[in-house]
Amino acid sequence: MNILLDKCVARHPAARDHAPPALRGLNLSVTHGEHVAIIGPSGAGKTTLLHLLACALKPDSGSLQLGGRNPWTLARGQLQHLRGQLFLAPQVPPLPPRQRTVTAVLAGRLPDESLWASVRSLFYPTDMALAERALARFDMSDKLFERVDRLSGGERQRVGLARALASKATLFLVDEPLSALDPTRGQQAMESLTGSARERGATLVTTMHHVEMALQHFPRIIGLRDGELVFDLPSANVTPQRLRALYDQHLDELSATTPPPSSEPLTAPAPVVTPCR
16 A cells, blocks of 8 residues: 655644644655655654554644545545555554453454454454464464463564454554564564565555664665654665664663664663563
8 A cells, every 4th residue: 555645744642732743744655565664762753653644643734645545535434444454553452351362363354344243253253264374473373262361461462463464454554563572572573574564565664663673674764753754765774873863862762772783882781681471
């Protein structure tokens, strides 16, 4: 799905009425099938941008087009259909604690199902093979019938990503997919997510604090700061100097998110990683 933003201004979903906008006249174009990572310090507007692309947030000004259409000019039914082609995976997936993992994963198909099929699926999952395949991409197939509240934080995050793979979305919008994962699990998750998106020809836009992972897995990197575009470059052109400029006065944050190798070490201490179960 193509994405086009023209001078978009938007506020964070939880911002107060008179708070300054999180996005300030942002211009952005993403072609169908592209994989893009958005990086930047905390408060840069990354999550707001994902909510904007997911049609969960209407721009204050400027325009947004998805697949050549402005979602906010569509009739209600058309907008609902468009939203069914998108999948927003938040940093903390909204998983009911007493729900089984298989049901949580198959919830990714709800936009394409009737009300009756959706209710029936809560009690009698109808495509367990699909859920098992999606979980297997994240080494979680043995948790198919586990209750969500018995999973670790990292496991719940991988269930949220498996839910995206179970959907029929042509646009994946993923917010900080590695925040609860150790380096090994994070590497596996990124390979599974990008590989699945590539297999179905889907567009993938993800926000990331893990700069090294972004550079490794995404051919295009967008740097945001204070709601404005700092750079939009092929990953090979994102140098340590550009990263320092992006994270100016936030070097401790850059170091804590596993920076790319550089001959000039950052002044911040090395990250402490707590592995998930």
